[in-house]
Amino acid sequence: MRKLIALTGAGISAESGLATFRDSGGLWEGYRVEDVATPDAWRRNPDLVLEFYNQRRQAALAAAPNRGHLVLAELERDFDVTVITQNVDDLHERAGSRHVIHLHGSLFESRSTFDPALIYKIDGWELKKGDKCEKGSQLRPNIVWFGEAVPMMEKAAWIASTADVFLVVGTSMAVYPAASLIDYVPDQAKKYIVDPKKPDILHVPNLAFITDKASIGMVKLRSMLLALE
DSSP states (O other), X not given: OOXXXXXXXXXXXXXXXXXXXXXXXXXXXXXXXXXXXXXHHHHHOHHHHXXXXXXXXXXXXXXXXXXXXXXXXXXXXXXXXXXEESOOSSHHHHHTOSOEEETTXXXXXXEESSOTTOEEEOOSSOOOTTOBXXXXXXXXXXXXXXXXXXXXXXXXXXXXXXXXXXXXXXXXSOSTTGGGGGGGSOTTSEEEEXXXXXXXXXXXXXXXXXXXXXXXXXXXXXXXXXXXX
């Protein structure tokens, strides 16, 4: 079975009603990146950071996968699919995708501020001050904040290098290091970018564009892919 690797971004979740910093001019419902999504923000005001992610978690729980998520999951019938997502929600999993790598962490996990290897699932929507790991340290959202390393990047790059087909869905290809993953894909692999705004990428061989939002573009892309099988 051919390997299909999909890199997804905020655009696919935006169709399910989840806001992004990028779409809001650097603000997310009034919050600045610097105030809620950096290590310095956590040191300055952990209560605000916890509240911000509690709100994001509530919004994600209230959202539902859209057609873009569902079509990507349905492609597992015909391809060996791995989704590499920049999104921190769980909409891919709820749509039925079985192999999902979260580059930037997960809203539904917390981790120890003392030992980053200690990661816990969050039941429900709330992570509170005083919620501690087994070593007695405060738990923080298991999110890769701006300015932090992306620990899953090496694994994601290796997976991209195995692709027969590589999809980019709902991302501007402007956020690094995730945007560099397409450079690890073999030259002979078919590559498709699904996004209303065509990114300025000229150096990638075997690349085609579908300039639609994910819910429409993924339906078109599925027909194209199945016609090639």
